[in-house]
Amino acid sequence: MTHSKTSRRSSGKRERLAAAAAKVLHEQGVEQTTLADIARAADVPVGNVYYYFKTKNELVEAAIDAHAQSLRGMLGALDALPTPQDRLKALLNGWVEQRELTARYGCPTGSLASELDKRADGLDEAVAKVIQDLIDWATAQFRAMGREDCRELAVALIAAYQGISLLTNTFREPELMTAEGRRLERWIDSLA
Template sequence: MTHSKSAPRSPGKRERLAAAAARVLHEQGVEQTTLADIARAADVPVGNVYYYFKTKNELVEAAIDAQAESLRAITGALDTLPTPQDRLKALLGGWIEQRELTARYGCPTGTLASELDKRADGLDQAIAQVVKALIDWAEQQFRAMGRDDSRELAVALVAAYQGISLLTNTLRDPGLMAAEGRRLERWIDSLA
């Protein structure tokens, strides 16, 4: 089926499918998720999925795009805060707020990156760009703090988050993420 300019299109259906794909892929993983699972989560008839996405990989790519858009929205909102320390600590706060979800399923981006790395379809590079965007944003914050080692600090921050996400998920202990978040806040304060 091809898209024609005159084909009727429900507003937001494609976006609902992409958002549902991001959520279901996070909860079930790429290999365990079916198009029917995503259609059900998006409240879209499964036959309609093919109108928007021809393959499961296209839906995975849309989920990656949804994660990238979510990151842009989050960092855009954080950019309104007055200082880079406030922005970085607010980012940590958002991660800590998600600790129960992380304990159950892991980091949405990190778990997807790990799973896609085992495939040879190029989607690993797409999710890597989302991680890189986060590192780039954190680097800007550390640079605004006057740090010459801003890239290294940004990598350390994201690595600490990914590490604690893995441990929080593996041990099913959301308290680990809360404790690491507090430690990282102190670390950010010590860098100013």
């Protein structure tokens, strides 16, 4: 077996573990999740986890990186849309499409940020950067709409999403997300 094939397999296993960590941490939370849970979800023998990640915190950090990569991919796709209003509304639609998952587990990144904030290991700062990247992107969209209050509008949009995610999860009512998505679309239209 050549070195490049070995690297690809190793890289694939590491990526599977990071993706599994993101999923399992979302579903169970950091404190309730074990390395064995993540290994099982990634279909990797638990002993192999330690080859890629020495500690649970390293796996949590990999999950945060997976969230960041997913966000970058999503925002890159949204950037292909013609207008900032289209991009913002497509972001909302993506959130609404995930309403069943949100009703069951909450916002993947927001829930993780809330949980990590209670710890003193610095991972809270890493997940905050993911949310900051989303706010920065939304700020650029509102700026492209000619809004001088672009930062405030971006924070309001992300805060509205985080709030409705919490309520959707708390009450296990996916339609709360749908209704808020429609309201936020009207709000975006009113700002143009």
